[in-house]
Structure formats: C-alpha cells, structure tokens
Amino acid sequence: MKKIVIVGGGVAGTLTANYLASHLRDEIRGKNVSITLISDKDKQLYEPGLLYLIFNRLHESDIFMPIKYLVDPLIDLKIETATKIDLDNEKVYTDKNEYDYDYLVIATGSRVAPEEIPGLTEAGYWFYNYEGAVKLREALANFAGGKIVVSVMGVPHKCPVAPIEVSFMLHDFLKLHGIRDRSQIVYTYPINKVFTMDPVAEMVERMFEERGIEYRTFFNPLEVDAKNKKIITLEGEEESFDLLISIPPHKGAKVIFDSGIGDKSGFVPTDRFTLKVEGYDNAYAVGDATNLPVSKAGSVAHFEAEVVSENIAAEIKGYPPTAVYTGKAFCFIETGFEEATYIWFDYYTPPMPVKPNKFVHWMKMAYNKAYWLTARGIL
Numbered sequence: 493m494k495k496i497v498i499v500g501g502g503v504a505g506t507l508t509a510n511y512l513a514s515h516l517r518d519e520i521r522g523k524n525v526s527i528t529l530i531s532d533k534d535k536q537l538y539e540p541g542l543l544y545l546i547f548n549r550l551h552e553s554d555i556f557m558p559i560k561y562l563v564d565p566l567i568d569l570k571i572e573t574a575t576k577i578d579l580d581n582e583k584v585y586t587d588k589n590e591y592d593y594d595y596l597v598i599a600t601g602s603r604v605a606p607e608e609i610p611g612l613t614e615a616g617y618w619f620y621n622y623e624g625a626v627k628l629r630e631a632l633a634n635f636a637g638g639k640i641v642v643s644v645m646g647v648p649h650k651c652p653v654a655p656i657e658v659s660f661m662l663h664d665f666l667k668l669h670g671i672r673d674r675s676q677i678v679y680t681y682p683i684n685k686v687f688t689m690d691p692v693a694e695m696v697e698r699m700f701e702e703r704g705i706e707y708r709t710f711f712n713p714l715e716v717d718a719k720n721k722k723i724i725t726l727e728g729e730e731e732s733f734d735l736l737i738s739i740p741p742h743k744g745a746k747v748i749f750d751s752g753i754g755d756k757s758g759f760v761p762t763d764r765f766t767l768k769v770e771g772y773d774n775a776y777a778v779g780d781a782t783n784l785p786v787s788k789a790g791s792v793a794h795f796e797a798e799v800v801s802e803n804i805a806a807e808i809k810g811y812p813p814t815a816v817y818t819g820k821a822f823c824f825i826e827t828g829f830e831e832a833t834y835i836w837f838d839y840y841t842p843p844m845p846v847k848p849n850k851f852v853h854w855m856k857m858a859y860n861k862a863y864w865l866t867a868r869g870i871l
C-alpha cells in the first residue's frame with residue numbers, strides 16, 4: 493500500500509488530493525493506495541472573497557465551505573493539526589495521531605504577521621484573513637471621510653494585485669457613498685514602482701493618476717505610531733492616516749518553523765520545476781507554502797497541484813514523472829466595482845494586461861460563485 497499524505501486543507505491541498513484521487517481511483521479502490529488529507533480547519537475559506545466581504549459585496553455564506561463537501565469520498569480527511577513534519581523519517585505528527593508516508597505534499601499556506609511591525613496591531617486594519625476583514629468591514633461602514641492609506645508592508649504576500657484592487661474599489665466605494673471629495677486615498681509600495689512587473693505598474697500608475705489616488709514608492713514601513721496615527725518608514729518618511737489598510741508581512745505556517753524545514757520566513761525550499769522539497773525525492777510543496785519567486789495565488793496553487801498530482805500518480809503507476817511547473821499564473825485585477833482586467837504569465841512570458849472592461853469584471857464575479865467547483869477539481 494502506497495500512502496500519500498497531504499498537509500493543509502486550502503485550495504492547494506484539496507485540489508492536489510482531488511486530482512490524485514481522480515488519477516488513482518482504481519488503485520485506491522483496490523487498497524493499493526491511500527490518500528490522507530490533514531487539515532486543521534473543518535471549513536475552507538475562499539480568500540479572494542475577502543476583498544468583496546469588506547465592501548459587503550460577498551458574505552460569509554459565499555466564502556466558507558465545509559471541506560468534507562469539497563473532497564472526493566476516496567480521500568481520508570482528518571481534521572487535525574500537524575505539529576511536526578519529519579522529512580528524514582517520512583512521518584507527520586499531529587495533535588491526535590502520527591502518519592507514515594511514501595509521498596508527502598506540504599500545502600500549509602502562508603499567514604499574516606502584523607506583529608512584525610510595531611504598532612500595526614493597535615492602529616491598523618487588514619483584509620488578508622477573515623478576522624481582519626470583519627473588522628475592516630465595520631470600519632469602512634462607519635467611515636465618514638478622511639485619509640485612507642493602503643500600505644504594503646512586506647513582500648512576498650498573498651495575491652500581489654489585491655492591494656491595487658482594494659485601492660480602485662475604495663475609490664468607487666467612497667464615490668458611491670458621496671464622500672470621495674472629502675477623502676484621500678494613498679497607496680504605498682516598498683520598491684521604486686507600484687507593482688513588481690512593469691506592464692502592470694505602468695497601467696496602474698496611469699489609472700491611479702486618473703482617479704486621484706496618490707502613491708508613494710520606496711516606502712518600507714518600520715513602525716506605526718498608533719497614538720499619532722502615522723507610519724514611519726525605513727527611508728525616514730512619515731505618512732499620517734485616518735484609516736490604515738495594511739498588507740502585513742507574511743510568514744509560513746507554524747509547523748514549518750517547528751519542524752525546521754523552512755527558510756527564515758517559514759517558506760519551504762522548493763524546486764521551481766518539479767516542486768519537490770529541496771533534498772527530498774518523495775516530498776513536495778505546493779501553493780503559498782513554497783519559497784518560489786512566483787505569486788502566492790490560488791491560480792498558482794491550482795497549476796502546481798496539477799503537476800504534483802500527475803507526477804506522483806505516474807510514479808505509482810510505473811510511468812516516468814515528466815510534468816513540470818513553468819511558473820504559470822493567472823490573476824484577475826478588479827479596477828473598481830464595474831470593470832476588471834487580467835494577466836497571464838509564467839517563468840518565460842511577462843504579463844500584458846488587457847484594457848479594463850465590464851466583461852472581465854463579470855467573469856470574475858461568476859468565478860467567485862463557481863470557485864467551489866475549482867476546489868473540487870471540476871473547473
């Protein structure tokens with residue numbers, strides 16, 4: 493019996509598990525293969541929905557789904573917290589059990605670490621996890637005008653385009669509520685442009701200027717002065733705010749630190765083509781958990797899950813494992829409440845955003861509803 497263990501029940505973990513179940517249906521039924529998915533939560537959160545939750549455009553019932561409804565019945569789902577991953581001895585320990593494996597897939601994601609910036613927890617908001625998004629939803633509902641700063645406080649972070657999207661959506665939100673003229677939106681980014689990739693940066697800078705959204709570049713927050721409501725940067729600048737929407741620094745999962753298998757931020761050293769954990773032939777990392785220089789995005793997790801599941805299934809069936817990940821990513825970019833664009837890119841091809849339009853926006857809205865089919869491996 494070949495045992496496959498997957499740790500993490502986000503999009504990367506559930507998709508890998510579902511694809512594997514579909515490739516190995518006969519082997520599982522014949523009791524030659526088992527797939528165990530370990531998740532510390534019994535519900536999956538559709539994180540992209542948080543961008544809409546803060547503006548009351550999606551709600552809790554849209555963005556949470558019990559994982560048992562997402563996974564193939566051939567998968568053994570365990571709601572347990574992995575406490576240690578022992579790559580040398582091929583074992584995963586949880587708060588309830590221990591599991592041997594022949595193949596391991598680490599899909600433990602990333603998490604926000606606002607505590608890394610002194611003062612941020614007291615004075616700032618964020619929408620990068622559910623708890624933060626709920627507080628921001630409340631703050632936005634009560635906002636009566638003033639200065640909003642959207643500040644990216646560390647890279648890498650999930651969904652590189654979400655800070656841009658929230659800035660455009662804020663512009664429309666304030667206009668709808670009749671308070672745009674008594675409000676200021678300021679976007680800050682750590683490097684010398686508003687986004688890492690030139691074609692996107694150029695488009696966004698132009699669109700920010702058209703909408704009167706200000707931006708500051710080379711802006712690396714050191715601390716937040718909660719009493720005086722201002723950000724202080726490494727470059728010696730200060731930016732005051734009435735409402736601070738931060739994208740806090742990100743870290744890997746606690747179990748990665750506790751197992752000593754990550755880099756200093758807790759991301760797993762991963763081969764950019766095979767997605768194998770560096771130095772291990774039967775352990776893979778997918779999704780936000782990797783240290784790869786690719787977007788921490790659901791679409792990346794999706795394409796990576798395809799590669800890893802194909803290769804593990806091929807080895808088990810006795811075929812050569814030849815699938816490679818080529819850095820493929822796809823992102824919608826909302827440019828307000830009515831229009832959006834999108835980008836495709838990979839290791840070799842830079843992104844080229846199309847002119848924002850209503851059709852792409854409605855595609856994104858439709859995808860928000862269809863997401864649960866993706867997590868099941870159907871779409």
Ligand SMILES: Cc1cc2nc3c(=O)[nH]c(=O)nc-3n(C[C@H](O)[C@H](O)[C@H](O)COP(=O)(O)OP(=O)(O)OC[C@H]3O[C@@H](n4cnc5c(N)ncnc54)[C@H](O)[C@@H]3O)c2cc1C
Binds near residue numbers: 532540543574601780
């Ligand atoms: C506001 C926002 C907007 C976004 N928009 C987009 C978008 O438009 N398009 C896009 O492609 N991506 C988007 N993303 C990014 C996308 O949501 C993430 O990249 C994706 O969720 C990563 O999936 P994952 O499975 O790797 O990690 P996660 O979704 O973080 O899942 C990891 C899971 O592992 C669990 N886990 C961690 N440690 C343990 C443990 N010890 N034991 C058991 N389980 C554990 C976690 O609880 C979690 O459930 C967005 C993200 C945010 C926050």
